[in-house]
Amino acid sequence: xxxxxxxxxxxxxxxxxxxxxxxxxxxxxxxxxxxxxxxxxxxxxxxxxxxxxxxxxxxxxxxxxxxxxxxxxxxxxxxxxxxxxxxxxxxxxxxxxxxxxxxxxxxxxxxxxxxxxxxxxxxxxxxxxxxxxxxxxxxxxxxxxxxxxxxxxxxxxxxxxxxxxxxxxxxxxxxxxxxxxxxxxxxxxxxxxxxxxxxxxxxxxxxxxxxxxxxxxxxxxxxxxxxxxxxxxxxxxxxxxxxxxxxxxxxxxxxxxxxxxxxxxxxxxxxxxxxxxxxxxxxxxxxxxxxxxxxxxxxxxxxxxxxxxxxxxxxxxxxxxxxxxxxxxxxxxxxxxxxxxxxxxxxxxxxxxxxxxxxxxxxxxxxxxxxxxxxxxxxxxxxxxxxxxxxxxxxxxxxxxxxxxxxxxxxxxxxxxxxxxxxxxxxxxxxxxxxxxxxxxxxxxxxxxxxxxxxxxxxxxxxxxxxxxxxxxxxxxxxxxxxxxxxxxxxxxxxxxxxxxxxxxxxxxxxxxxxxxxxxxxxxxxxxxxxxxxxxxxxxxxxxxxxxxxxxxxxxxxxxxxxxxxxxxxxxxxxxxxxxxxxxxxxxxxxxxxxxxxxxxxxxxxxxxxxxxxxxxxxxxxxxxxxxxxxxxxxxxxxxxxxxxxxxxxxxxxxxxxxxxxxxxxxxxxxxxxxxxxxxxxxxxxxxxxxxxxxxxxxxxxxxxxxxxxxxxxxxxxxxxxxxxxxxxxxxxxxxxxx
Numbered sequence: 001x002x003x004x005x006x007x008x009x010x011x012x013x014x015x016x017x018x019x020x021x022x023x024x025x026x027x028x029x030x031x032x033x034x035x036x037x038x039x040x041x042x043x044x045x046x047x048x049x050x051x052x053x054x055x056x057x058x059x060x061x062x063x064x065x066x067x068x069x070x071x072x073x074x075x076x077x078x079x080x081x082x083x084x085x086x087x088x089x090x091x092x093x094x095x096x097x098x099x100x101x102x103x104x105x106x107x108x109x110x111x112x113x114x115x116x117x118x119x120x121x122x123x124x125x126x127x128x129x130x131x132x133x134x135x136x137x138x139x140x141x142x143x144x145x146x147x148x149x150x151x152x153x154x155x156x157x158x159x160x161x162x163x164x165x166x167x168x169x170x171x172x173x174x175x176x177x178x179x180x181x182x183x184x185x186x187x188x189x190x191x192x193x194x195x196x197x198x199x200x201x202x203x204x205x206x207x208x209x210x211x212x213x214x215x216x217x218x219x220x221x222x223x224x225x226x227x228x229x230x231x232x233x234x235x236x237x238x239x240x241x242x243x244x245x246x247x248x249x250x251x252x253x254x255x256x257x258x259x260x261x262x263x264x265x266x267x268x269x270x271x272x273x274x275x276x277x278x279x280x281x282x283x284x285x286x287x288x289x290x291x292x293x294x295x296x297x298x299x300x301x302x303x304x305x306x307x308x309x310x311x312x313x314x315x316x317x318x319x320x321x322x323x324x325x326x327x328x329x330x331x332x333x334x335x336x337x338x339x340x341x342x343x344x345x346x347x348x349x350x351x352x353x354x355x356x357x358x359x360x361x362x363x364x365x366x367x368x369x370x371x372x373x374x375x376x377x378x379x380x381x382x383x384x385x386x387x388x389x390x391x392x393x394x395x396x397x398x399x400x401x402x403x404x405x406x407x408x409x410x411x412x413x414x415x416x417x418x419x420x421x422x423x424x425x426x427x428x429x430x431x432x433x434x435x436x437x438x439x440x441x442x443x444x445x446x447x448x449x450x451x452x453x454x455x456x457x458x459x460x461x462x463x464x465x466x467x468x469x470x471x472x473x474x475x476x477x478x479x480x481x482x483x484x485x486x487x488x489x490x491x492x493x494x495x496x497x498x499x500x501x502x503x504x505x506x507x508x509x510x511x512x513x514x515x516x517x518x519x520x521x522x523x524x525x526x527x528x529x530x531x532x533x534x535x536x537x538x539x540x541x542x543x544x545x546x547x548x549x550x551x552x553x554x555x556x557x558x559x560x561x562x563x564x565x566x567x568x569x570x571x572x573x574x575x576x577x578x579x580x581x582x583x584x585x586x587x588x589x590x591x592x593x594x595x596x597x598x599x600x601x602x603x604x605x606x607x608x609x610x611x612x613x614x615x616x617x618x619x620x621x622x623x624x625x626x627x628x629x630x631x632x633x634x635x636x637x638x639x640x641x642x643x644x645x646x647x648x649x650x651x652x653x654x655x656x657x658x659x660x661x662x663x664x665x666x667x668x669x670x671x672x673x674x675x676x677x678x679x680x681x682x683x684x685x686x687x688x689x690x691x692x693x694x695x696x697x698x699x700x701x702x703x704x705x706x707x708x709x710x711x712x713x714x715x716x717x718x719x720x721x722x723x724x725x726x727x728x729x730x731x732x733x734x735x736x737x738x739x
Contacts, residue, residue, distance in 0.1 A: 020307040022691055026274065027114075027303055029712045031145040034059040035108065035116045036416035038066065040436070041343055041362040042106070044411060045483060051411070056106070058116055060143040061181070067141065069106050069120060070094055077165040081152060083125055083133065084159040090133045096122035100340075102288050107342040109293050111333050112277035113419045114303040115248075116143040117200075119293065138292075142178075144246055145303055147201055149178030186245035186306040190233035202246035202301075205233060205316075209253045219389035220256050220321055220352050229318040230269065237306040249276070249300035249316060257282045258390075259352030260320045261330045261423040262300045263707070267313040270692045273710035273717045276316070277301035278331070278422040283338030294338030319424045320352055321388075324705030326680055326722055327351040327376070328424035329450040334358070341365055346417065348427060348448045348457075350376050354390030356455050357448065357607075361415045361431055363398075368481035369431075370397030375544040376455045377617035378609045387616045394544040394607065396484030400442050400463060401583070402435070403473040410435055412442070425450055425707040425720040426659065426682045439467040440593070449659065449682040450722050453619035455607040456639075456679075458659060465597040475567070475583035476599055479529060479548050482571055485579040487543050491531030492568055492580060493633035496522025497641040500633050505531075506580040510572035514580065517588035520564040524640040525550045527566055527582045528633035532610040536577070544607045547636030548582065551602040551658060558590040559597065604643070604658075608635050621678065621727070642678035642725075652735075655686070662735075663687045668694065669736035677725030685735050688717040696721050697734040 035058050039051035055075065058065040066075040072092045073079040081092040095105045109117040118141045125133040135158065140151040152162045157173030167177040176199055188194055188203040195204045207229075214221035237243040249262060262276040281295035306312075319328050327350045334347040346359040358372040365371070374391040402410040415433035427448045434441045445460040463476065480487070492514075493503035501521070506514040520527075530545035537543060555562045567585040572578050584601075586593075609615040612626035629635050645658050652670030653663040659682040662670045670685055688694060691710070696703045696719070706721045723731060 020310050023715060024307040025272070025305055025312065026710050027145075027305065027712060030062050031303060031305075031712070032059070032061075032113050032418075033116045033143050033145055034416050034418065035111045035118070036414055037362065038414065040411045040413050040415070041364050042069075043101070043104075044362070044364055045367045047367075047409070047411065051413075054106075056118065057414075058118075058141065058143050058148070060116070060148050061145040063148070065141075065143070065148055072120070072123065072139065074164060078163070080161055080163040081123075081139065082161045083137070083154060084161075085133060085135075088127045090125035090127050092137075093124050093126045095120055095124060098122070102285065102340040104340065104342040107293065107337050108344060109335055109337065110277075110279040110299055110301070111344065112279055112301065113275055114144060114246075114277045115279075115301040117141070121292075142200060144201060146183055146244060147178055147180035149176065149199070149201065151176045151199060184237065184239045184241055184243040186243040186304070187236040187238070188233060188245060188247060189236065190231065192231050192233065197248070200248065202248045204248045204250055205231075207231065207249060207251040207255075207318075209251065211254045216386070218386045219354070222388055225321045226325065227320050228323075230265075231316045232267070232313060233316065234311065234313045235304060235306050236311040237308060240308050242308055243306040245302070245304040245306055247302040247304070249298070249302075251298045252296060255298060256320050256352035257296050257298065258347075258354050259328070259330050259349030260298075260318055261323075261328060263317040263319060263424070264302055265315040265317045266692065267315060268692075269315055269317065271706065271708035272314070273691045273708040274302060274304060275419070275422065275709070277333075277419065279333045279335065281335035281337060283336060285338055291338055293335065295335070322351070323424040323450060326450045326452050326705075329427050329448045330423040331419070331427035331429060331448060332422065333419070344415075344417070346429065350448070350451050350455060353377075353388050357457055358395070359431075359446070361417055361433075363411075366396070366481065366484035367409065368396060368398040368478070368484050370481070371395050371484060373397070373455075373544075373546075373607055375607045375609045376451065376453075377615060378544070379614045379616060381614070392543050394487040394546065396481040396486055397605070398475070398478040398481045399444055399459075399461070400440070401473070401475040401478055401481075402440075402469075402471055405470050405472050407472050412436070421707065421709050423448075423450070423707065425705075425722050426684065428709070437467065439469045440465050447659065447682075449680065451679055453617060453622040453679040454609075457605040459603040459605065461599060461601045461603065463599040465593045466595055468595070469593040470591070473569075475585055476601070477548070477584040477603060479527060479546060479582040479605070480579060481581060482569075485571065485581060486537075487529065487546065488533045488536035488578070489529035489531055489545065489580065490533050491529075491633075492582065493528040493530070493636075494518060494520060494566060495526055495528075495633065495637055495640075497524040497637070497644050498522060500637060503633060506568055507570060508572070508578040509570040512570055514568040514570050516567045517585055518566045519587070520550060520566055524644050525564060526636050526640045528636040529580065529582055530610070530631050530633055530636075532631055543610050545610045545631050545635065547606045547608070547639065549604040549606070549636070549640045550584075551604055553601045555599045555601070556597050557586050557599070558592060559594050560590075562587050562590065564601070602656075604639070606636065606639050619679065639678060642676060643681075645677055645681070646675040648673045652685075659684065661686060664735065667736070671734050674723070674731045674733065677727075677731070680722040680724050681731075682720060683723050683733065684718055684720040686711075686716070686718040687714070688719060691717045693737050694719060694735060695738050698723055699732050
């Protein structure tokens, strides 16, 4: 009888699942979280004055928690954080402030679309006579879109009390309070071990911990380049109300930690468009000792709406070094606990051979947004160096850099990130921040495509001026940064898609311009920093040349239309250690930005091996170009001209030329022909009514490797492919519903 009833319930659940539309399973606009410092990070390189507050903002769904990390209490609602020891009551008064940044007490563990976790260590407590408690305590704050929670822990274990508004908990050693929206929780079943975590309010699914075969002892196993792993799990809702599934995938060992992408697919292995938040950490320090939440670990978070009386099988697909034979792109929030500073850090990779490019939104360590940068598929010159490992660092760069008329660097407030896609075809993150006085707001979108030749990074900038802005120095983008510019490039050049306009050797100087406010003219104007001097970095000579291509530019500066201009600023890091920073700057006649002014630009940042013999990639056109023109401006001009695509659209609407974006027609189709191109061209089709009913034919052949992303604002999906360029031959793309 029970067996018959179970079968009947299963059939009913399957029927309900069939009736539920795909959109019913998708997150909505309010189903997200964000974390940011209200007035900027508490500590930034070379900035002596702390920000006016140390308030953390945690957005969870439609609600916002503002928590003062100095006084250790929320700005809203009654709060108590206390302990009892030897008959006395001690109240939390703040936290310790160690000088060692490794022990920075406000530590970001996970931060992304669905889940935030902040741990504040070294809490201080005092009694009524201001006598200090001598033990150790920490406060953990966690947030999902539909809930917020606090956990207080102590060592040694003493009586603790935690209260916020109507919520209160008392206990010994560890207490917990939390509130949610009251949605029922879905049932999670899997071939993987499933554990209900009541503190983190999720189901934890542990991925297998099994060592990979690596007979060549390379950083990434050469025999596993095309490996993809898959695991099944099921979400079920037996109630009459919509439920939610909070799922956390975990792994600590035996995974290529520097580059991989978790994808949530259906039971047939087709991407659903439901994002899996990618948080990870590989940092630890034997010299500093063990620390809570140090690496290595991977934590992936999914937040899924489950319709009433429904059941659905999913596949977690893990893409590693390559996806469809092309090196995959990935973007992750990288936890810095075990390294130091313990703040925001985003790490992107092509393949799984170390970092490709990193971003530090708070600009804490080097006072710049772009940090570590490394060329793709490039050997170092270390003895016995093998492929599939880390390349040398050529990092440093920034978005808007503003020094006031007094020469003081101007920090930004409210810097936050919206992770829209973690890969593997094209990553996408959006950053927003505002100047401290509200003079200018900055919105930047960053994408990284999968690639078989070299590293490309796409930036879309939008800066809006709200109050008059004056400066001693102003850059809309920096290639290299004042405190981070690892590449000793001794030659600079500017040009366009047709040719080089000027090449010269910047002077050696400290904190002064070599050239200023040069107009960048022509189609697809570019800047090249090359002529890398190996002798300036004798221990790491296999470095890279870099280029910046202005793919589009619209600006009103000083109430007048303005084109892009370039400046070149000289720095000296210690005696004789000279570098040059290339900047996009205002025109020479503009000395003030006015309300209503703006800059909107599409930039392509490229990184190329400076030594042809160090490149071990198999892309034949790039290998030939490197053999002739490595470490020169010609490779930047090649990219500027080569990917100045010409698109003829027969069906659908072209909304961006490169990367290619096409909005499908009313019948859900698109047809276009591309001419030109280098490498693999990212092509995205938007406005889709279904995540799994379409296909792309490339010159008549189906492309079976794609990523799907969900846009909650438009209630539609989009699919991204990476189409191989055919040189001088046109590429015909036909996209539509499957027959």
